[in-house]
Amino acid sequence: MDKKELLYEGKAKKVWTTENPEVLIVDYKDDATAFNGLKKGSIAGKGVINNQMSNILMQGLEKKGVPTHFVEELSERETAVKKVKILPLEVIIRNIAAGSFSKRYGVEEGVVFDSPTIEFSYKNDDLGDPLLNDYHAYALKLCTPEELDLVKKYAFQVNDFLKEVWKKCGVTLVDFKIEFGKLSDGTIVLADEISPDTCRLWDSETGKKLDKDRFRRDLGGTEEAYTEVMKRLTESI
Ligand code: TMP
Ligand code: ASP
Numbered sequence: 001m002d003k004k005e006l007l008y009e010g011k012a013k014k015v016w017t018t019e020n021p022e023v024l025i026v027d028y029k030d031d032a033t034a035f036n037g038l039k040k041g042s043i044a045g046k047g048v049i050n051n052q053m054s055n056i057l058m059q060g061l062e063k064k065g066v067p068t069h070f071v072e073e074l075s076e077r078e079t080a081v082k083k084v085k086i087l088p089l090e091v092i093i094r095n096i097a098a099g100s101f102s103k104r105y106g107v108e109e110g111v112v113f114d115s116p117t118i119e120f121s122y123k124n125d126d127l128g129d130p131l132l133n134d135y136h137a138y139a140l141k142l143c144t145p146e147e148l149d150l151v152k153k154y155a156f157q158v159n160d161f162l163k164e165v166w167k168k169c170g171v172t173l174v175d176f177k178i179e180f181g182k183l184s185d186g187t188i189v190l191a192d193e194i195s196p197d198t199c200r201l202w203d204s205e206t207g208k209k210l211d212k213d214r215f216r217r218d219l220g221g222t223e224e225a226y227t228e229v230m231k232r233l234t235e236s237i
Contacts, residue, residue, distance in 0.1 A: 001074060003017075012032065032215050069189050084191050090122075091179065120133070122137075
C-alpha cells in the first residue's frame with residue numbers, strides 16, 4: 001500500500017490518501033505540542049512508540065468487541081486505517097483526579113474516584129476545545145443521541161480494557177482522551193490514537209508520571225518514560 005496525497009497534517013500525525021478510497025495511511029511524527037499548540041517541542045522516538053502502542057491496544061479492543069479504525073501496521077511509524085469522518089468530540093474518561101479536572105474543581109491530583117467520570121470537549125482549536133455536555137453536542141449537531149450513547153458505551157469498555165492492560169504492566173491508568181469516527185456507512189469506530197500522548201499513566205508503585213505530562217510540565221525524562229511504558233506493554237503481552 002502506497003501513500004498518494006497528503007490529506008492533512010496535524011500536530012502529531014500526517015494523514016495520506018491511498019489508492020483505496022476507504023483506506024488512509026497515518027504517519028506518526030515525533031513533534032509534540034501542549035496547551036493548544038502554545039508549547040512546541042519534540043520527543044525523540046515518540047512517533048514509533050505511539051504508532052505501535054496504539055495498534056497493540058486497538059487490536060486488543062477489537063477482540064473485546066470495540067470496533068476501531070485499525071487495518072494494518074505498515075512500518076514503524078505508519079499504519080493503514082479505515083477512512084472516517086471524525087466526530088468533533090474529545091471523549092475523556094477519568095479514574096483519578098488530575099490535570100484540568102483537579103484545576104477546575106479544586107481537587108488534589110491523585111484522588112481516586114468511586115466510579116469513572118466521562119466528559120466531552122468540542123474538538124475546535126480556535127475555541128480551545130471547550131467542555132460541553134450531551135445537549136450542547138446535539139444543539140451543535142456534532143452527533144445524534146444514538147451515536148453519543150454508543151460512544152459512551154465504547155468509552156467505558158475502552159476504560160475497562162485499558163485499566164486491566166496497564167495494571168498488568170504495573171501502571172495505573174489515571175485518565176485518557178479518545179476520539180471516534182464514522183465510516184461511510186455510518187458505523188461508529190474508535191479512531192485517532194491511544195498512547196502516552198493521550199493517556200495519563202502513573203507507575204503503580206512510585207506514582208511516577210510515565211506520559212506526556214513530563215513534556216507538558218517540563219519534568220524531564222520524557223523519552224525514557226515513553227520507552228519504559230512501551231517496554232512494559234510489550235513484555236506483558
Ligand atoms: P486534561 O486533564 O488536561 O483535561 O486531560 C485529560 C486527558 O486527556 C489526559 O489523559 C491527557 C489527554 N489530552 C489529550 O489527549 N489531548 C489534549 O489536547 C488534552 C488537553 C488532553
Ligand atoms: N492537544 C494539545 C495541544 O493542542 C496537547 C496536549 O496537551 O496533549 O497542544
